[in-house]
Amino acid sequence: MSLTSTATRLALVSAVALASLGNAQAQDQDEIEIGFIVKKPEQAWFINEQRAATELGEEMGFEVIRLSGEDGQQVLSAIDNLNSQGAQGFVICPPDVRLGPTIMNRAEQYGMKVVTVDDRFVGSDGEPMEEVPHLGMTGYKIGQQVGNAIAEEMEERGWDPSEVAALRITNYELPTAKERTDGATDALLEWGFPEDNILDAPQQNSDTSSAFAASSPVISKNGDYKHWIIYALNEESVLGGVRATEQYGLEAEEVIGVGINGSGAAFAEFSRENPTGFHGTVAVSSTMHGSETAENLYRWITEGEKPPANTETAGTLMTRDNWEQVRDDLGL
Numbered sequence: 001m002s003l004t005s006t007a008t009r010l011a012l013v014s015a016v017a018l019a020s021l022g023n024a025q026a027q028d029q030d031e032i033e034i035g036f037i038v039k040k041p042e043q044a045w046f047i048n049e050q051r052a053a054t055e056l057g058e059e060m061g062f063e064v065i066r067l068s069g070e071d072g073q074q075v076l077s078a079i080d081n082l083n084s085q086g087a088q089g090f091v092i093c094p095p096d097v098r099l100g101p102t103i104m105n106r107a108e109q110y111g112m113k114v115v116t117v118d119d120r121f122v123g124s125d126g127e128p129m130e131e132v133p134h135l136g137m138t139g140y141k142i143g144q145q146v147g148n149a150i151a152e153e154m155e156e157r158g159w160d161p162s163e164v165a166a167l168r169i170t171n172y173e174l175p176t177a178k179e180r181t182d183g184a185t186d187a188l189l190e191w192g193f194p195e196d197n198i199l200d201a202p203q204q205n206s207d208t209s210s211a212f213a214a215s216s217p218v219i220s221k222n223g224d225y226k227h228w229i230i231y232a233l234n235e236e237s238v239l240g241g242v243r244a245t246e247q248y249g250l251e252a253e254e255v256i257g258v259g260i261n262g263s264g265a266a267f268a269e270f271s272r273e274n275p276t277g278f279h280g281t282v283a284v285s286s287t288m289h290g291s292e293t294a295e296n297l298y299r300w301i302t303e304g305e306k307p308p309a310n311t312e313t314a315g316t317l318m319t320r321d322n323w324e325q326v327r328d329d330l331g332l
């Protein structure tokens, strides 16, 4: 074969390759892309949501671009990034609900549609931004389930409420967190828990380490109590409180912590050979939160049907005894 014909062949091969690449690009351009931005990408809850959205996209034929937005700056660059990739909208659990107006501003500049999940945007008037479709937990009710589960377990253990301290790990900047801890508090008070025994540990963030940091000083300052109950906006935070009781030297039998979420953090705890003070968690389907919000957004983009203003989801108590069953029932 002559040198020339080899060169011709090579040129032909690359032309064919380029043409098929062009086709692939054209196909990609037709495919709808949406973003899924979360405030805590390393937490099992959010990993599940993003995974479920991606899987649904594969089934229905759209692409989900998973991004993290741990602060305002990161969220804004995530939106820029989505725009440059051609995305037409995004689902977001924001790092701070008060960023709502700023995030909407940027999204509207690009003509993107926005759906919130878990934490609902708050407008400059301090009210929820009703115009942005939202899907989240029924915070107050789920909080009540937490309070009732703790009360039942105190009865089971025969504790005298006057000897019990409640470690309430709070995050009042976040409305859904306040609803949840308020629900738990009200259920406990209704049951007859002494209000003076409720001790606040305000956390900076919604994770285990900030809950641990908030709880430790409260526990060591109140060493007279015989037993402790612990609740917070999620199980990651309750685990921080439980770890703080362990560090202080309290036995697992003296502690009842009940969380919210039902994700990997709780499964790991239930799988330990010896029970810890983490008694249970109210599980909600993170899988459903992820897939339903992604589907709502996709339909909005493709069919022009705006999702409902507010969808609330319910929870199921999960303990060491039934966690695998509940996990399977909820598709987690």
Ligand code: FCA
Pocket: 045, 093, 118, 119, 137, 176, 206, 233, 234, 260, 261
């Ligand atoms: C908030 C919490 C998460 C999860 C979610 C539904 O964002 O921080 O842990 O409970 O609501």
